[in-house]
Amino acid sequence: xxxxxxxxxxxxxxxxxxxxxxxxxxxxxxxxxxxxxxxxxxxxxxxxxxxxxxxxxxxxxxxxxxxxxxxxxxxxxxxxxxxxxxxxxxxxxxxxxxxxxxxxxxxxxxxxxxxxxxxxxxxxxxxxxxxxxxxxxxxxxxxxxxxxxxxxxxxxxxxxxxxxxxxxx
Amino acid sequence: xxxxxxxxxxxxxxxxxxxxxxxxxxxxxxxxxxxxxxxxxxxxxxxxxxxxxxxxxxxxxxxxxxxxxxxxxxxxxxxxxxxxxxxxxxxxxxxxxxxxxxxxxxxxxxxxxxxxxxxxxxxxxxxxxxxxxxxxxxxxxxxxxxxxxxxxxxxxxxxxxxxxxxxxxxxxxxxxxxxxxxxxxxxxxxxxxxxxxxxxxxxxxxxxxxxxxxxxxxxxxxxxxxxxxxxxxxxxxxxxxxxxxxxxxxxxxxxxxxxxxxxxxxxxxxxxxxxxxxxxxxxxxxxxxxxxxxxxxxxxxxxxxxxxxxxxxxxxxxxxxxxxxxxxxxxxxxxxxxxxxxxxxxxxxxxxxxxxxxxxxxxxxxxxxxxxxxxxxxxxxxxxxxxxxxxxxxxxxxxxxxx
Amino acid sequence: xxxxxxxxxxxxxxxxxxxxxxxxxxxxxxxxxxxxxxxxxxxxxxxxxxxxxxxxxxxxxxxxxxxxxxxxxxxxxxxxxxxxxxxxxxxxxxxxxxxxxxxxxxxxxxxxxxxxxxxxxxxxxxxxxxxxxxxxxxxxxxxxxxxxxxxxxxxxxxxxxxxxxxxxxxxxxxxxxxxxxxxxxxxxxxxxxxxxxxxxxxxxxxxxxxxxxxxxxxxxxxxxxxxxxxxxxxxxxxxxxxxxxxxxxxxxxxxxxxxxxxxxxxxxxxxxxxxxxxxxxxxxxxxxxxxxxxxxxxxxxxxxxxxxxxx
Numbered sequence: 066x067x068x069x070x071x072x073x074x075x076x077x078x079x080x081x082x083x084x085x086x087x088x089x090x091x092x093x094x095x096x097x098x099x100x101x102x103x104x105x106x107x108x109x110x111x112x113x114x115x116x117x118x119x120x121x122x123x124x125x126x127x128x129x130x131x132x133x134x135x136x137x138x139x140x141x142x143x144x145x146x147x148x149x150x151x152x153x154x155x156x157x158x159x160x161x162x163x164x165x166x167x168x169x170x171x172x173x174x175x176x177x178x179x180x181x182x183x184x185x186x187x188x189x190x191x192x193x194x195x196x197x198x199x200x201x202x203x204x205x206x207x208x209x210x211x212x213x214x215x216x217x218x219x220x221x222x223x224x225x226x227x228x229x230x231x232x233x234x
Numbered sequence: 235x236x237x238x239x240x241x242x243x244x245x246x247x248x249x250x251x252x253x254x255x256x257x258x259x260x261x262x263x264x265x266x267x268x269x270x271x272x273x274x275x276x277x278x279x280x281x282x283x284x285x286x287x288x289x290x291x292x293x294x295x296x297x298x299x300x301x302x303x304x305x306x307x308x309x310x311x312x313x314x315x316x317x318x319x320x321x322x323x324x325x326x327x328x329x330x331x332x333x334x335x336x337x338x339x340x341x342x343x344x345x346x347x348x349x350x351x352x353x354x355x356x357x358x359x360x361x362x363x364x365x366x367x368x369x370x371x372x373x374x375x376x377x378x379x380x381x382x383x384x385x386x387x388x389x390x391x392x393x394x395x396x397x398x399x400x401x402x403x404x405x406x407x408x409x410x411x412x413x414x415x416x417x418x419x420x421x422x423x424x425x426x427x428x429x430x431x432x433x434x435x436x437x438x439x440x441x442x443x444x445x446x447x448x449x450x451x452x453x454x455x456x457x458x459x460x461x462x463x464x465x466x467x468x469x470x471x472x473x474x475x476x477x478x479x480x481x482x483x484x485x486x487x488x489x490x491x492x493x494x495x496x497x498x499x500x501x502x503x504x505x506x507x508x509x510x511x512x513x514x515x516x517x518x519x520x521x522x523x524x525x526x527x528x529x530x531x532x533x534x535x536x537x538x539x540x541x542x543x544x545x546x547x548x549x550x551x552x553x554x555x556x557x558x559x560x561x562x563x564x565x566x567x568x569x570x571x572x573x574x575x576x577x578x579x580x581x582x583x584x585x586x587x588x589x590x591x592x593x594x595x596x597x598x599x600x601x602x603x604x605x606x607x608x609x610x611x612x613x614x615x616x617x618x619x620x621x622x623x624x625x626x627x628x629x630x631x632x633x634x635x636x637x
Numbered sequence: 638x639x640x641x642x643x644x645x646x647x648x649x650x651x652x653x654x655x656x657x658x659x660x661x662x663x664x665x666x667x668x669x670x671x672x673x674x675x676x677x678x679x680x681x682x683x684x685x686x687x688x689x690x691x692x693x694x695x696x697x698x699x700x701x702x703x704x705x706x707x708x709x710x711x712x713x714x715x716x717x718x719x720x721x722x723x724x725x726x727x728x729x730x731x732x733x734x735x736x737x738x739x740x741x742x743x744x745x746x747x748x749x750x751x752x753x754x755x756x757x758x759x760x761x762x763x764x765x766x767x768x769x770x771x772x773x774x775x776x777x778x779x780x781x782x783x784x785x786x787x788x789x790x791x792x793x794x795x796x797x798x799x800x801x802x803x804x805x806x807x808x809x810x811x812x813x814x815x816x817x818x819x820x821x822x823x824x825x826x827x828x829x830x831x832x833x834x835x836x837x838x839x840x841x842x843x844x845x846x847x848x849x850x851x852x853x854x855x856x857x858x859x860x861x862x863x864x865x866x867x868x869x870x871x872x873x874x875x876x877x878x879x880x881x882x883x884x885x886x887x888x889x890x891x892x893x894x895x896x897x898x899x900x901x902x903x904x905x906x907x908x909x910x911x912x913x914x915x916x917x918x919x920x921x922x923x924x925x926x927x928x929x930x931x932x933x934x935x936x937x938x939x940x941x942x943x944x945x946x947x948x
Contacts (some may be wrong), residue, residue, distance in 0.1 A: 093469055094533060119447055122566070125546050125559045138533070138544065141526040146533060169450030169569045172276075195277030206285055213285060245764050245846075264768070267919060356844045358835050358916025364674035430836050430915040580768065581918040584844045629680060 068143055069095055070222075075116065080108060096148045099134065103158060105151040109137065113166045117141040121167035124174060126181040128209045133158045133181055139167070153183065155208075162187035180207040241265055247583065249278055260587065264580055272575035272583075274568055292318060292527055295390070295555060299545075300386050302560055305348065308334075308341045309538035310560065311390040311546040316390050316471060316534040321527050321549055330394035331473035332514045336407070337381070337389050339503040339510070343414065344373040345539035346496045346503075350421065353493065356584040357434040362424065369417055372410050379406065394520025404511045411504045418504070419501035422497050425490075435490035439574040442487050449569040453541020454499070458484045465537035465610040478508055480554035489585055525553050538563055642733075650727035652719045659867040660684040665901065666870070666908055673912040678862075684867070691860035699853050701762035710760070711861035714753040718868045721746035725875045726804050727896055729889035735801035740792055743800065743876060744785060747831065750869050751777045754840075757862070758850030769849025772840040772919050776830065779923040780837075783930035784827035786938050788819040791880055793941040794948060800879055808882030814883055815946055820937040821881045823930050825903070828873050829910050830926065832866075836914035837922055874903040 066074075069089045077083050086098040100108065112118040118139040127134035135151040153160050161186045164171045175194040177183040182205035196206075204223045205211060215225045243264045257278035263271040281357035287295045300311040312334055319326055329609045334507060347370035354362035374384040380403050381387025389395050425431060441451060446459035457464050465471070466479045486492040529551040536543045539564030548557040573584050625631070645651055663684040671678025699706050721743045723733040732739075750771050758770030792798060794813055795806035807814050830837040841849035854862055878899035885892050917925065 096531075112621045120450055122450070122542070122544055123559075125557075127548065127557050136546070144463075147534075148533065167450065168448055169566060172565060172568060191273070192275045193277075194275075195280035197277075206282065213282065243764055243767070245768070266771075267768075354915065358838060358842060358844070359914070360835075361674045361912045363677055363916075368675055375772060428913075428915070430917055433921055434915050434918065579920075580844065581839065581845055581916075 069093070069145055072116070072145065072147070076101075076108070076112070076148060079111060080104070083108070086128070093145050094148070095145060097150050099129075099132075099150050099152040100150060102153060105149060106148060106163075106165055109139070109163055111168065112139060112147060118147060121170050122146070122165075124170060124177065126177045126207060128181070128207065130209075131155055135160060135177065137163070137170075155182075158182060159184045159186060164188065167220065179205075181205050182208065218232070242270065242419050245580070247587075260575070260583070262575070262580065262583060265611065267579045267581065269578050269580060269583065271576055272572055274572050276568065281315065284558050284560065287555055289523070289554065291553045293525075295558065296391065299558070299560065300388065300390075303538075303562060304385050305345045306341060306538040306540060306543070306562075307386045308389060309536050309543050310545070310562075311388075312338065312472070313534045313536040313560075314547070314558075315362075315390045315392055317532045317545050317547040318523065318527060318537070320532050320534065321530050321547065322392075322523050323528075324393050324521055324523050326394055326472070327518045327521060328473065328515045329399075329517045330519045331401050332510050333395045333397075333519065334390065335473040335477060336399075336507055337377075337387065337395075337512050339507045340373055340376060340407070342503045343500055344370050344377070344413075346500045348374070349496060349539075350493070353489075353585060354431075357431070359431060362421070362431075365417070366421070369414055372414070376403075376407055376410055379403070391520060394518070396520070398519055399514070403517040404514075408511060411507055415501070415504050418497060418501050422494075422501075425493055425497060432490065433452060434585065435493055436486075436488060437488045438582045439578065440488050441570050441574050443485075445573060446487070446570065450566050450571060451541075451570045452566045453539070454492045454495045455567050455570060456541070457482055457495045457499075458488040460485045463542070465535050465542055469535065471534075471536065476513075477506055479506065490590050503563035507554070526551065527553070527555075540564060541566065580611050645733045646723055651723055651733060654727070655719060655722050655868050656864065659864065659871045659948060660688070662871050662874070662900075662904060663867045665904060669905065669908045670767045670912055673908070679822050688738055689863065689903060691855075691863070692857055694856035696856040696858055699763065700855065703760045706756065706760045707853075710753045710757045711858050711865060714750050714769045714865035715755075715861055715868065716870050717746040717749035718865055721871050722868070722875070724800055725872070725879055726801055727875065728893050732801045733800050736800075738798040740788070740798050740800050740803070743872075744788065747873070747876075748777070748781070751831075751833075753865075754850045754862075757854070761853035763853050765846040765848075765852045766850050768846050769840050769852070772846075773833075773850060775919055776833070776837065776840055776922060779926035780827045780830040780930075783823050783926055783934040784831060786934035787827060788876075788880060789825040790820045790934070790937045793938070793945045796945060799839070800876075804879055804883055804885065806846065808885035808887070810948075811884060811933065813948065814881070815915070816941065817881060817937070819933050820941075822935045823937070824877060824881060825906060826910075827926070828877055829907055830922065832870055832873060832907070834907065835911040836917045838916055839919045839922060842916055870904075871900075874900045874907070878903050909926070 067089075069092070072095060073079050073087050073089060076087060082104060083097065086097075086100070088096055090096050097108075118141040120140050122138040122140060125136040125138070127136065128154065132154050135153070137149045137151065138146055139149070140146050151160060158181070160183055162170075162174055164174065164187065171189065171191070172194060174185045174188055175191070177187055178188070179193055179196045179200075182203075199221045200222055201216075201223045206213070206215075211223075212225070216223050243377070245264055247260040247262055249259050259275035261273040261275070262269055266396045283298055287298055290298065296311060296314060299314040300307045302310045347366045351363040351366040351370065354360070354366070377387050378384045379390050380397065380399075390398060396588050406518050441449070441455060441459055443459045443461065446456050446461055451459065452463065462481045462483050464479070464481055466474045467481045470479075480502050482502060484495050486494070527549045529549050531546070531548040534545050534547075536545075543563060544559075544561040546557070546559035547555055550556040571587060575583060578586060647653060664679065664681050667683070668678040698707050724735060724739040724743050726732040731772070755770045755777075758766040758773065761767075789809070792803055793815070795803040796814060797803050797806065833840050841851070851859065851862055875896070878896070882899045882903075884895060884899070886895065895906045
């Protein structure tokens with residue numbers, strides 16, 4: 066049994082809900098399917114505290130239609146990347162910050178706030194990143210429905226065509 | 235302002251400051267010469283590349299991705315190409331993989347030389363700065379003659395590389411790196427013995443082994459703290475599966491350690507290039523990759539000069555990606571810097587910031603000379619000749635200089 | 638008599654000569670430095686071009702600054718340097734003016750330059766300039782003691798407080814200059830420190846505090862300050878070579894050529910130091926000056942007191 070399969074087995078034994086929702090994509094890559102906020106938090110705390118996944122590489126925000134996806138990449142000394150996928154509805158995109166476990170994730174989580182409009186609870190105080198201060202409120206450029214075409218760079222306002230305005234509000 | 239705050243001076247370093255090559259703000263609170271707090275503000279350079287990638291085809295994206303970073307452009311495009319090749323299941327010819335490695339190592343050389351120069355400039359050692367940049371110039375010349383451009387060489391394409399690697403190129407490279415090897419020995423000697431240099435670098439910007447792990451440091455910053463984390467060794471890709479790479483680490487955990495790691499890495503790069511040129515197999519340099527990429531998601535990582543590059547590509551089966559995510563090494567090191575700056579002195583701030591080698595964009599050197607109605611675009615040789623002639627007119631003959 | 642004196646003070650070997658020579662020295666400084674770094678370096682007229690270009694620019698005085706002090710300080714710096722220069726023998730053995738104790742006067746005027754640049758930084762009301770100003774003052778306390786001791790030591794053997802008489806004494810007894818070799822070494826390091834050149838360029842460290850005290854200066858005022866700084870360089874190397882390299886022939890024009898040889902040799906060593914070392918931190922500078930330079934200079938002082946009694 067390869068190291069990757071061992072990790073999958075250990076996680077499945079600990080968290081029965083991961084059964085069939087975690088898979089080895091290829092060598093050194095383990096992906097999970099979409100996890101809810103509660104499920105994700107249990108798993109990440111466990112892999113950090115007890116399985117030696119001490120390094121967090123990144124969190125990737127994705128637009129999944131009605132939901133926002135967050136791919137957390139963590140690894141340990143054996144360099145196997147474990148990719149945990151958290152999901153939150155766009156209508157209420159609240160997630161908890163994991164910067165207590167992984168201090169280096171702060172900058173990436175700030176990015177989720179600015180670019181995807183996620184509400185990350187527990188982030189330390191600090192400047193926003195990476196959008197400018199005069200960026201129009203409520204515009205999250207990495208969401209699929211946001212189109213750079215409609216951003217007026219002179220006035221810094223987002224002016225979508227009329228029929229779409231209702232959606233944005 | 236409270237009573238205790240009166241002795242404190244807040245110094246803004248950036249967004250524009252002579253010691254910063256890219257816009258970022260470091261709000262440094264000083265008590266005398268001592269730094270008591272540092273807050274980093276970044277994001278001035280956010281160009282929205284990832285959004286731009288989503289509305290363009292893969293081959294167009296390749297050129298955007300190459301321009302993520304001015305210095306490690308090859309590392310970024312390699313990671314992106316690897317992702318696409320894995321998604322389509324194409325096997326890249328070994329010759330192309332070797333060429334990618336040679337270019338990647340040349341890139342590492344010029345990036346580290348650039349770093350060594352700027353680091354020495356930050357501590358007021360301009361002579362070293364000039365010498366290292368002279369050497370870097372030769373590597374850029376090699377890149378220009380092979381790839382056609384000094385910085386964004388455009389060597390990579392999906393399924394291989396774009397340019398054949400001929401005899402003259404390899405002999406030029408061997409000649410240059412032999413020369414460079416001699417100079418590197420000298421730089422190592424200077425770094426180890428020059429008292430003022432050592433006194434400025436030793437014990438500065440400490441990031442201990444535990445802190446480096448905690449803050450997720452990568453690249454030379456992590457290696458100097460004794461963390462042997464190098465993607466070329468941890469997860470060999472491309473021709474690194476065949477080429478032996480020695481892992482360089484150091485346990486000094488300060489800026490001095492990072493300097494030593496980078497110089498040793500350059501010497502290692504020289505060895506890798508020699509090995510790769512000697513053992514390069516024959517054959518094709520590229521295979522064809524379909525325009526439509528099968529659906530799937532892939533995560534690739536590559537060792538750029540500054541550390542680990544992560545690329546995430548999600549394809550939905552069309553000719554445009556659904557999501558592209560690029561994680562550059564500097565992003566991982568900012569947290570460490572904030573920690574390193576605290577409890578240091580003001581004099582150490584620029585070198586501490588420089589020590590992680592923050593990434594910045596270089597301007598391209600293609601020039602359009604507009605004279606009346608005639609617009610002619612100059613190629614590399616003409617441009618070089620033009621600059622030599624221009625200086626001659628000013629009374630300076632560069633060609634007479636012995637370097 | 639008055640006219641001759643005026644000519645001497647303002648034209649040769651006074652202010653005009655000093656300014657002209659400062660351009661040459663600045664050019665050589667930059668050119669040698671560039672060649673040591675494998676660069677081309679500036680053409681010979683560059684320092685003058687820089688100066689006249691700056692003179693043509695408008696003055697901008699920061700709102701918070703004190704305009705009178707802001708304008709006055711460069712002139713004070715330049716005037717002190719020019720005054721001190723009249724006590725140094727340039728053409729022949731005799732300086733334009735000399736009296737017993739002028740060595741102290743020159744040292745006093747030399748202190749004026751860092752003081753004016755400290756005040757310039759302080760009155761600029763700029764964070765970088767303020768930090769630079771405190772560094773100027775801190776550095777001054779570091780090098781003053783070894784500099785003064787190393788310069789007074791040769792005077793003890795010559796048993797005079799006048800530069801002209803000291804030069805005459807060493808011209809008569811050239812071998813006695815050999816006793817001063819430790820002071821010669823301490824002297825050249827402390828003048829490098831005094832001139833705020835690498836490795837002691839902390840007060841104007843461009844990568845940390847932009848350009849320190851002069852950050853708010855521009856136009857004519859900056860040109861004046863730059864001129865004062867380069868004249869200070871001329872003054873210091875002339876002063877240094879008059880004290881430590883006392884080789885005279887007695888023929889005025891030969892001595893004049895020797896003056897150039899000596900000062901340029903000193904300059905070359907200063908440039909060599911600047912090119913081969915990294916910038917020290919301010920606390921390392923202070924430690925270095927107090928730990929190494931001062932004891933050596935002090936030992937020299939004791940040796941010279943004894944030697945002065947014996948010789």
